Amino acid sequence: MKARDIINILEKKFPKINAEEWDNVGLLIGDYDKEVKKIQFSLDATLESIENAVSKKVDMLITHHPIIFKAIKDINEQNILGKKIRNLIKNDINVYSIHTNLDSSIDGLNDYILSKLGYSEYKILDFNEEKNCGIG
Numbered sequence: 001m002k003a004r005d006i007i008n009i010l011e012k013k014f015p016k017i018n019a020e021e022w023d024n025v026g027l028l029i030g031d032y033d034k035e036v037k038k039i040q041f042s043l044d045a046t047l048e049s050i051e052n053a054v055s056k057k058v059d060m061l062i063t064h065h066p067i068i069f070k071a072i073k074d075i076n077e078q079n080i081l082g083k084k085i086r087n088l089i090k091n092d093i094n095v096y097s098i099h100t101n102l103d104s105s106i107d108g109l110n111d112y113i114l115s116k117l118g119y120s121e122y123k124i125l126d127f128n129e130e131k132n133c134g135i136g
Contacts, residue, residue, distance in 0.1 A: 003060060003094050004032040006039070010062075010098055014108055019101040024066040029085065030094025036060045045095060050084055054091045061088070064109075066097040 007027060019025045036059040042049040045067040053061050067084060075082040088095055103109045114122055 001036055002032070003027065003030060003034045003036050003096075006036055006060065007032065007096060010096070014098055014101045014105040016101055018104045018108075019099065020104075023100045024069055025097050025099050025101050028066060028068045028095050028097055029088050030060070030092075030096075034059060034092070034094055036094070045084055045088075047080070047084060050087050050093075053093055054087065058093060060094040060096060063095065063097045064099055064102065066099055067095055 016025055038056065038058045039060045039062060040049070040053045040056065040058040041062050042053075043063065044065045045061060045063050049061070049063075052058075067081070067088075072081065072085075075085050077083050077086065101108075
C-alpha cells in the first residue's frame with residue numbers, strides 16, 4: 001500500500017483541520033508514493049524508536065508528537081534532531097505525525113481516555129464550528 005493511501009485513511013478519521021494552528025501534523029519526512037509494508041507506531045521519534053524502526057526495516061513511523069515542531073536551522077550529526085532526521089532519510093523511513101487532530105477528533109484520544117475513565121457524557125468547552133469537522 002502506498003503511504004498516501006495510509007495517510008488518506010488516517011486523515012479521513014482524524015482530519016488535519018482538527019489540529020491546533022500551532023501544531024505540525026502530517027507527513028513530515030518522506031514520500032507520499034513510497035510503498036509501505038511495515039508501520040511502527042511511537043509516541044515520539046526518539047533515537048531508540050528510530051533505531052528500532054531501522055532494525056525492523058520499518059517503512060513508516062507514525063508518531064503522536066511531531067519530530068519537526070519549530071524551524072530547523074541545520075540538520076547534522078552534532079545535534080539530536082539532525083541525527084534523527086539524517087537516520088530516517090538514510091533508511092528511507094517516512095514519518096507521519098498525528099497529534100492534536102488525533103486528540104480532538106471524534107473517537108480520538110480524548111474520547112478514548114474519557115471512556116476509559118468511565119465518562120459517557122461530556123461536552124467540548126472550546127468548540128470551533130469552522131475548524132472542527134467531524135466533531136459532534
